[in-house]
Amino acid sequence: MAGLNKFFLLFFFLSFSVTIPTLHANIYEFDEYWQQRAKHARQAALNAYDPDPLGVIGNLTSHVDETMIGTNNTRRNLKATNGPCEATNPIDRCWRCDPNWANNRKKLADCVQGFGRKTIGGKNGPFYVVNDSSDNDMVNPKPGTLRHAVIQKGPLWIIFARSMTIRLNQELIMTSDKTIDGRGAIVQIATGAGITIQFINNVIIHGIKIHDIVQGSGGNIRDAVDHVGFRTRSDGDGISIFGSSNVWIDHVSMSKCYDGLVDAIMGSTGITISNCHFTHHNEVMLFGASDSFSSDKVMQITVAFNHFGQGLVQRMPRCRWGFFHVVNNDYTHWLMYAIGGSQNPTIISEGNRFIAPPNPNAKEVTKRDYAEESVWKNWQWRSRKDVLMNGAFFKQSGPELNGRGPFSRLDMISSKPGEMVGRLTRYSGALNCRAGVPC
Numbered sequence: 001m002a003g004l005n006k007f008f009l010l011f012f013f014l015s016f017s018v019t020i021p022t023l024h025a026n027i028y029e030f031d032e033y034w035q036q037r038a039k040h041a042r043q044a045a046l047n048a049y050d051p052d053p054l055g056v057i058g059n060l061t062s063h064v065d066e067t068m069i070g071t072n073n074t075r076r077n078l079k080a081t082n083g084p085c086e087a088t089n090p091i092d093r094c095w096r097c098d099p100n101w102a103n104n105r106k107k108l109a110d111c112v113q114g115f116g117r118k119t120i121g122g123k124n125g126p127f128y129v130v131n132d133s134s135d136n137d138m139v140n141p142k143p144g145t146l147r148h149a150v151i152q153k154g155p156l157w158i159i160f161a162r163s164m165t166i167r168l169n170q171e172l173i174m175t176s177d178k179t180i181d182g183r184g185a186i187v188q189i190a191t192g193a194g195i196t197i198q199f200i201n202n203v204i205i206h207g208i209k210i211h212d213i214v215q216g217s218g219g220n221i222r223d224a225v226d227h228v229g230f231r232t233r234s235d236g237d238g239i240s241i242f243g244s245s246n247v248w249i250d251h252v253s254m255s256k257c258y259d260g261l262v263d264a265i266m267g268s269t270g271i272t273i274s275n276c277h278f279t280h281h282n283e284v285m286l287f288g289a290s291d292s293f294s295s296d297k298v299m300q301i302t303v304a305f306n307h308f309g310q311g312l313v314q315r316m317p318r319c320r321w322g323f324f325h326v327v328n329n330d331y332t333h334w335l336m337y338a339i340g341g342s343q344n345p346t347i348i349s350e351g352n353r354f355i356a357p358p359n360p361n362a363k364e365v366t367k368r369d370y371a372e373e374s375v376w377k378n379w380q381w382r383s384r385k386d387v388l389m390n391g392a393f394f395k396q397s398g399p400e401l402n403g404r405g406p407f408s409r410l411d412m413i414s415s416k417p418g419e420m421v422g423r424l425t426r427y428s429g430a431l432n433c434r435a436g437v438p439c
């Protein structure tokens with residue numbers, strides 16, 4: 001079965017390689033360099049794709065259930081910063097309460113769960129200390145800047161000498177095997193262009209704030225130490241994941257970007273988005289941009305322990321084609337809907353808390369686009385252990401999960417995750433970590 005799946009995927013990718021130059025890649029000339037980069041990224045995505053997605057799901061949720069035993073606090077507004085360190089979910093528990101975290105930063109790379117679980121970022125490379133917040137030279141970025149760090153060859157663990165606000169002059173085009181680790185400083189990417197993860201593999205972004213992102217005008221931008229390419233206007237996403245795999249976004253605070261906060265498109269897969277705090281934005285997360293791009297069937301994304309907070313409108317996320325596990329998130333605000341999609345995505349919603357807005361026409365968590373009920377009734381959108389408040393309702397469809405593989409293990413656990421979500425997500429967003437004390 002696994003072999004067969006990969007065989008079909010290869011076909012998707014072959015068609016993909018023909019169509020790619022015509023899609024909005026913001027790459028003006030799809031030259032030899034970008035063709036190679038796209039080819040390697042496709043291979044990495046194939047390797048990241050899991051033929052048994054439910055297996056991964058079972059693992060994450062059983063861990064969650066274990067860590068929640070003995071906790072039943074559902075209140076959000078208890079930012080207990082003075083008390084002892086509390087790691088309230090299994091990802092955080094892996095690293096957060098170590099007072100020696102600053103000398104042990106790469107431990108973080110062992111902590112990701114869900115579909116992005118193979119991500120190690122720059123674990124096997126040296127540290128790079130960003131000591132310069134400027135971003136003035138797109139073609140020959142100055143040593144010490146974030147742009148200079150992210151284009152280096154090989155794995156790199158990027159940290160910051162001090163707190164800084166970086167206004168990106170153009171989109172920040174990352175290369176493979178990088179970690180951006182904002183712990184120990186308050187690092188903001190703001191009022192300029194956003195982060196682009198395009199045709200690469202293995203990236204961690206942790207502990208930064210990204211807000212007020214606008215479109216970049218385009219132009220010549222160095223995208224590797226040995227390549228400069230001409231880019232068209234960037235979309236204005238906070239983080240744009242494009243044809244890339246093994247990406248983990250954790251403890252990032254995001255708001256007010258021109259386009260999406262996080263978009264994952266063009267055959268991206270192996271992604272976990274966890275512990276983030278999202279506020280003040282309309283179209284929050286887009287997973288798959290096209291109803292005709294069936295290569296997005298490889299998409300496998302975990303959205304866990306995030307707080308979808310004030311001023312959000314829709315798309316948390318909005319999905320196409322792939323497989324999405326949305327687990328233990330706190331949805332405290334939306335104006336239109338929370339989770340939506342088209343083109344037969346599989347959406348497993350587990351242990352989330354959905355608090356509907358007062359508007360009687362916006363109580364439905366879900367929204368299905370461009371299909372009659374006779375069609376979408378077959379899409380597998382299931383809700384398990386979700387807590388639905390203030391009139392919220394989740395319209396389920398497709399096959400039930402009962403009795404399927406790892407879920408039978410889960411059935412034996414009697415806790416009610418959705419009620420624990422306020423606690424599980426209490427420390428979402430960028431943390432204020434200081435060396436020598438737990439984060």
Ligand SMILES: *[C@@H]1O[C@H](CO)[C@@H](O)[C@H](O)[C@H]1NC(C)=O
Nearest residue numbers: 055056057059060063114117
């Ligand atoms: C499930 O979790 C266990 C324990 O952390 C780990 O050893 C195993 O590799 C995980 N399996 C998958 C499919 O991630």
Ligand SMILES: *[C@@H]1O[C@H](CO)[C@@H](O)[C@H](O)[C@H]1NC(C)=O
Nearest residue numbers: 068069070071072073074423
């Ligand atoms: C759970 O809630 C009950 C009732 O509010 C309380 O008595 C108990 O101490 C709580 N348990 C924990 C571990 O917080």
Ligand SMILES: *[C@@H]1O[C@H](CO)[C@@H](O)[C@H](O)[C@H]1NC(C)=O
Nearest residue numbers: 128129130131132143144145
């Ligand atoms: C900043 O970092 C760069 C690159 O590591 C280094 O060359 C430079 O000397 C550093 N500058 C200061 C002021 O520390």
